[in-house]
Amino acid sequence: MTVQIAAKADATQAAREVAVRASHVSMDFGSGALAVDDASFELEKGRFLTILGPSGSGKTTLLRMIAGFQKQTAGEITINGKAVDAAPPHRRSVGMVFQKLALFPHMTAAENVAFPLKMRRFNPRQIAGRVDQFLDLVKLGGYGDRRINELSGGQQQRVAIARALVFEPDLLLLDEPLAALDVKLREEMQLEFRRIQHELGVTTINVTHDQREALVVSDNVIVMDGGRIQQQADPVALYRAPANPFVAGFLGLSSFVEGTATADGNLKVGDLVVQGTAARRFETGAPVVAAIRAEQIRLAGTREALAACDMTLEGRVCDTIFEGERQMYVVEIGALCGATFRVYHHDPDSFGLFRVGDPVALGWNRRDLKIFSPAA
Amino acid sequence: MTARSQRILFWALVWFCILILSVPTVIVVGASFTTANMISFPPEGFTLKWYGKIALARDLQQAFVRSLIVSTVCLIASVPVGTLAGLALSRFKLRFANAIQIYLLLPFTVPLIGSGIGMMLVFGEWRVLGSLWPVGVALAVINLPFIIWSVSSSAGALDGDLELAASSCGAGRFETFWFVTLPGVMPGVITGGLLMFVLAMSEFLVSLLLTDARTVTLPVQIYNNIRSIITPDLAAVSSVFVVIALLAVWLLDRLVGLEIFLKSK
Numbered sequence A: 001m002t003v004q005i006a007a008k009a010d011a012t013q014a015a016r017e018v019a020v021r022a023s024h025v026s027m028d029f030g031s032g033a034l035a036v037d038d039a040s041f042e043l044e045k046g047r048f049l050t051i052l053g054p055s056g057s058g059k060t061t062l063l064r065m066i067a068g069f070q071k072q073t074a075g076e077i078t079i080n081g082k083a084v085d086a087a088p089p090h091r092r093s094v095g096m097v098f099q100k101l102a103l104f105p106h107m108t109a110a111e112n113v114a115f116p117l118k119m120r121r122f123n124p125r126q127i128a129g130r131v132d133q134f135l136d137l138v139k140l141g142g143y144g145d146r147r148i149n150e151l152s153g154g155q156q157q158r159v160a161i162a163r164a165l166v167f168e169p170d171l172l173l174l175d176e177p178l179a180a181l182d183v184k185l186r187e188e189m190q191l192e193f194r195r196i197q198h199e200l201g202v203t204t205i206n207v208t209h210d211q212r213e214a215l216v217v218s219d220n221v222i223v224m225d226g227g228r229i230q231q232q233a234d235p236v237a238l239y240r241a242p243a244n245p246f247v248a249g250f251l252g253l254s255s256f257v258e259g260t261a262t263a264d265g266n267l268k269v270g271d272l273v274v275q276g277t278a279a280r281r282f283e284t285g286a287p288v289v290a291a292i293r294a295e296q297i298r299l300a301g302t303r304e305a306l307a308a309c310d311m312t313l314e315g316r317v318c319d320t321i322f323e324g325e326r327q328m329y330v331v332e333i334g335a336l337c338g339a340t341f342r343v344y345h346h347d348p349d350s351f352g353l354f355r356v357g358d359p360v361a362l363g364w365n366r367r368d369l370k371i372f373s374p375a376a
Numbered sequence B: 001m002t003a004r005s006q007r008i009l010f011w012a013l014v015w016f017c018i019l020i021l022s023v024p025t026v027i028v029v030g031a032s033f034t035t036a037n038m039i040s041f042p043p044e045g046f047t048l049k050w051y052g053k054i055a056l057a058r059d060l061q062q063a064f065v066r067s068l069i070v071s072t073v074c075l076i077a078s079v080p081v082g083t084l085a086g087l088a089l090s091r092f093k094l095r096f097a098n099a100i101q102i103y104l105l106l107p108f109t110v111p112l113i114g115s116g117i118g119m120m121l122v123f124g125e126w127r128v129l130g131s132l133w134p135v136g137v138a139l140a141v142i143n144l145p146f147i148i149w150s151v152s153s154s155a156g157a158l159d160g161d162l163e164l165a166a167s168s169c170g171a172g173r174f175e176t177f178w179f180v181t182l183p184g185v186m187p188g189v190i191t192g193g194l195l196m197f198v199l200a201m202s203e204f205l206v207s208l209l210l211t212d213a214r215t216v217t218l219p220v221q222i223y224n225n226i227r228s229i230i231t232p233d234l235a236a237v238s239s240v241f242v243v244i245a246l247l248a249v250w251l252l253d254r255l256v257g258l259e260i261f262l263k264s265k
Helices: A002-016 A059-067 A109-119 A124-137 A153-165 A183-200 A211-217 A235-240 A245-250 B003-031 B049-056 B058-091 B097-109 B112-125 B133-156 B161-168 B173-202 B205-210 B218-228 B232-255 B258-262
Strands: A018-027 A036-044 A048-052 A074-079 A094-097 A171-175 A203-208 A220-225 A228-233 A254-261 A267-269 A272-274 A287-293 A298-300 A311-322 A327-333 A339-345 A359-364 A370-372
Touching: A018 A059, A018 A203, A036 A059, A036 A074, A036 A203, A036 A220, A036 A228, A048 A059, A048 A211, A059 A074, A059 A094, A059 A171, A059 A203, A094 A153, A094 B161, A109 A124, A109 A153, A109 B173, A124 A153, A124 A183, A153 A171, A153 A183, A183 A203, A183 A211, A203 A211, A211 A235, A220 A235, A220 A245, A228 A235, A228 A245, A245 A254, A245 A287, A245 A370, A254 A339, A327 A359, B003 B232, B049 B058, B049 B232, B058 B097, B058 B133, B058 B173, B058 B218, B097 B133, B112 B133, B112 B205, B133 B173, B133 B205, B161 B173, B173 B232, B205 B218, B218 B232
Parallel strands: A048 A203, A048 A220, A094 A171, A171 A203
Antiparallel strands: A018 A036, A018 A074, A220 A228, A254 A267, A254 A287, A267 A272, A287 A370, A298 A359, A311 A327, A311 A359, A327 A339
């Protein structure tokens, strides 16, 4: 634990320096919409950035441009202050872990890890020691002589990480290497990535469509959709203050209500004014959409039981879903033109407190209902 | 139909195919042990004297050595060409890739007698007929599609990210080719190479057109001998051929595993 904390302190000190900067980067494959559309971001040295988005959002294309496998059609990418746009991948100091790992099948684990050292002309006498050191780092000490197909999925992941890091690159790229693993192994490897990244302090960019992974491993998250960067923030800020309805819907489970803006910054649905928080001022009567997370809604049998909430409404249960550690209720609110809300309910004493058709009351605090302009 | 009668039909069919495929080999190998002076099956008695005879026959021996030389020339010529062509066809998005593919497969569509006469004319013009190497080169040309197919199917099964991974490890284009791509398609190269060797060993028609008394190869020599009288020593020679082919298959199995050869992916 102490090692990790020390390394983290180092990382914070070095955080002033920018390791990766993308300015107005676009990629046009000539198929109509841009694969990446005017993406700009900065990543400080030693930080762990995750690019999060659904498939087809342009996240992998952005990563491949940083690696040098594809050249952007507009914009500039710098690594450690140097523009790399003209440099082919093997002239960049970038290690990469591929989605399908791309380990060399005709080499042993140790030969795979030694390959970048040989290609980058490291002193041949130091290679063996360094390979051992990095196999130890990924907890594969003693497995060096195994062939790739003799290793388990998790062990292959570790070889791929060691190969990407062994030459101490300026930047580590992870192209969804965990996507194919089962949940248990994936969560274990997420923590491993984080441990190794903290231990070495290497600047890392990770690409994933797994929102949980993004929140767990990252110092910083970029959410992409349709080739555009939707928001860049640290995980807590991203989760608590989504910038638009897409981010609100992509992270966590949100319910949406459409309506119009009122003069005092609330939401009007039909004749009912719903209290919420708007990120910016809207013109009175402008169409807006509000989002609230499933765990920020309180659920009870009567409105009186929710007196502590800023806003309470009556509704009717239209579905209940048992998720193991909690129950999810889908509640229809007649006063909001039949809008439905999804609510998580943790009840340590009994599950299934309410049944389909039961009248219930919902309550929330106004800061938790976010009001946005509707998605384009 | 019941499962039982289905199974009987299935096995009957399988055994019929195995029988049809192996009959020529069984007859030839069997006939090579006959004690009679004419080729006959089933063999009369058992003797190894025909093997002794071919071991002493200088014309057969020399033809065998020439066939080995021709096959080696064919191997040396076809492996680099076939490997590069096979890789190029499957790895790069070439313009006119289809046209090139058809062009490279042309030797299959031209009847052997046609390409044989064509090459006879070309080599005659160059005044190289009478040496062994043109025969090897000619066999490399007519059988080239085999190694191209073998290599490109191997390359097609290769993960495209391997080459990107090599470049992110710091390997330039040549290093990537040498350390990653080439070892990756090596099963296809070995398979194709062995195939080329065995095919060159047993090729008859084009060899017949391109050889003369000084350069006659083993299949042509056997044909020349048959024209006078079919003696059991020719069955013995054919049996040696069978053994060489089996040896090649065994080698293939040891080097790359037969399953790669059998499943064309």
